[in-house]
Amino acid sequence: MFSNKLPYFSAALFLGILSSCGDKNKQQQQLPTAPPAVPVSLVSVTTADAVYYDEYPGTVTALNEIELRPQVTGFITGIHFKDGSRVRKGQLLYSIDAQLYNANYDQAVANLNVQQANLARAQKDADRYHELEKNDAVARQLVDNADAALEVAKRQAEAAKANIQAVQTSVNYTKVTAPFDGVIGISLVKVGAAVSAGQTILNTVSTDNQLAVDFNVDQKEIYRFSTLMKNAKAADSTFTLKFGTEIFPATGKIALIDRAVDPQTGTIKTRLVFPNKDNRLRSGMSGTVRVLNNAAAKSVVIPYKAVTEQLGEYFVYVAGDSSKVSQRRIVLGTALGANVIVKDGLKEGEKIAVEGVQNLREGAVIKDGK
Numbered sequence: 001m002f003s004n005k006l007p008y009f010s011a012a013l014f015l016g017i018l019s020s021c022g023d024k025n026k027q028q029q030q031l032p033t034a035p036p037a038v039p040v041s042l043v044s045v046t047t048a049d050a051v052y053y054d055e056y057p058g059t060v061t062a063l064n065e066i067e068l069r070p071q072v073t074g075f076i077t078g079i080h081f082k083d084g085s086r087v088r089k090g091q092l093l094y095s096i097d098a099q100l101y102n103a104n105y106d107q108a109v110a111n112l113n114v115q116q117a118n119l120a121r122a123q124k125d126a127d128r129y130h131e132l133e134k135n136d137a138v139a140r141q142l143v144d145n146a147d148a149a150l151e152v153a154k155r156q157a158e159a160a161k162a163n164i165q166a167v168q169t170s171v172n173y174t175k176v177t178a179p180f181d182g183v184i185g186i187s188l189v190k191v192g193a194a195v196s197a198g199q200t201i202l203n204t205v206s207t208d209n210q211l212a213v214d215f216n217v218d219q220k221e222i223y224r225f226s227t228l229m230k231n232a233k234a235a236d237s238t239f240t241l242k243f244g245t246e247i248f249p250a251t252g253k254i255a256l257i258d259r260a261v262d263p264q265t266g267t268i269k270t271r272l273v274f275p276n277k278d279n280r281l282r283s284g285m286s287g288t289v290r291v292l293n294n295a296a297a298k299s300v301v302i303p304y305k306a307v308t309e310q311l312g313e314y315f316v317y318v319a320g321d322s323s324k325v326s327q328r329r330i331v332l333g334t335a336l337g338a339n340v341i342v343k344d345g346l347k348e349g350e351k352i353a354v355e356g357v358q359n360l361r362e363g364a365v366i367k368d369g370k
Contacts, residue, residue, distance in 0.1 A: 037367040041355035042319055043306070047298035047348045050341055052334045053290040058215035058241070060285040062206035063273070064180060070096055070195045070202065071173040083186040087178040087205065094202055096195065098174035101167065108167045112160035115153070122146070122153035182207045211274055211281045213241060213252065215289045216267035222257065225270055228291075229254040239272050242288040250275050252289075293334070300342040304335060306354045316346070317353040317360045325353060327362050 078095035081087060129146040132138035178184070185204045189195060195202070217225055228238060232253050239252040252272035261268045272289065274281060307330070308315050314332050317325040330345030346352070353360060360366070 035365065037323065037365045038359050039356055040317075040325075040353040040360065040366045040368065042351045042366075042368045043303065043354050045300060045302055045342075045346050045348055045350045045352060048301050050293075050299040050301060050334075050336060052293055052336060052341070053240075054293050054334060055242075056215040056217065056289045056291070058213040058272075058287055058289040060281050060283055060287065061212050061214055062182075062208070062283040063210055063212050064182070065204065065206035065283065066179055067204050068093065068176060068202040069198055070094070070176060070200055071197055072096060072101065072170050073197045074098075074100070074174065074195065076189055076191050076193045076195060079187055079191055081184055083184070085184060087182060087184050089178055089180050091178045092175055093178055093184065094176035094189075096174040096176070098171055101171045101174055105164070105167045105171050108160070108164045112157070112164055115157040115160040119150075119153040119157045122150040126150040176202060178205055180205070180207065206283055208276055208279060208281075208283075211276050211283065212255065213272045213274060213287070213289060214269055215272075216262075216265070217270050219261045219266050219268055222261075222268060225254065225257055229257065238292045240290045240292075241272075241274060242290055243285070247290075248274065248280070248287075250277075298348075299333070300346050300348065301336065301339045302342055302346065302352060303354050304338055304340045306352050306357060307332070307340065308357055317357055317364075318346075319351040319353065319366065323365055323367065324363055325360055325366055327360075 074096040076094060077097050080092045080095070087093065126143075126146040126149070129138055129143045133140070133143050182205045185206075187203050188201055193200075232238075237251050239254065241248040241252060252274040255271045255273045257271075258269040302316070306316050308317075314330050315327050316330055318328050319325055328345055331343040333341030333343045335341075353366065356366075
């Protein structure tokens with residue numbers, strides 16, 4: 001009887017032990033486990049005397065440039081230069097058909113002659129009436145009429161002279177000359193083309209011995225650039241110009257800072273002047289203005305690979321207490337090879353993660369793999 005119950009008792013005992021083990025496993029699975037420490041490499045933030053160039057996009061522009069437009073309407077009868085050549089102030093560039101304007105001038109001269117003849121006659125009449133008046137031989141009204149006619153004749157003669165000057169100006173405008181020494185571009189009209197006064201663009205003349213480079217700087221830098229302009233020297237390497245990887249051989253000099261800040265962008269236009277002896281600079285070119293920055297204050301420098309970017313902002317992971325890291329926003333400056341200057345957000349001596357940053361998050365536990 002007892003021997004028959006023993007197998008049932010053993011099976012029940014086994015099931016009880018198995019159930020107890022299962023409960024322990026469930027309890028162990030329900031207990032929260034701490035995430036493993038992320039292996040990283042930490043470096044200390046250092047400062048250094050960083051000499052570098054601040055860079056700004058710039059545009060080359062002529063110091064003096066003008067579009068040539070005719071001041072009279074007509075047809076081009078002559079082009080007196082070669083495209084792209086150097087011209088001198090007052091040099092004849094274009095001729096416009098002057099037949100009509102010469103005819104108007106001749107007519108104006110003839111009209112002046114008539115008015116001068118009328119003036120001479122009115123003067124004689126007035127003189128004669130005044131002589132008669134002395135002897136009471138003429139009515140006072142006739143004397144007054146003679147004086148009035150003389151005054152009208154004078155005004156008509158003056159108007160005729162003014163008309164001659166106006167017509168003469170039109171005749172002169174049939175010859176388009178260079179307004180200053182410079183280089184002329186490719187002609188936009190040919191001989192025989194019809195041109196309209198003040199509307200048709202004939203060509204463009206610009207100076208080229210010196211060229212300006214305009215660029216925009218943040219309003220926070222106005223004081224800095226004002227100081228640079230005040231302390232500018234003739235042979236100064238502060239301002240240089242770069243096109244791609246090539247550096248323009250001549251250095252520039254700051255010429256002016258615009259009168260006001262653009263309220264939409266918060267920037268102000270600044271102008272440099274560069275010599276252009278070899279004519280390597282051309283108006284309209286785009287380049288990079290390099291401004292030497294050798295501030296005496298030490299700069300915070302960190303490895304660039306420690307920086308992460310999120311939505312246009314830059315962050316680093318700073319090691320804190322309890323072997324945890326916190327994400328901190330920083331303001332970057334100029335890159336120096338594999339390093340970068342930090343303008344704001346870090347202090348010397350703080351430790352930041354360099355390797356393994358892609359596996360970090362706010363508050364993550366780390367271990368320095370060195």
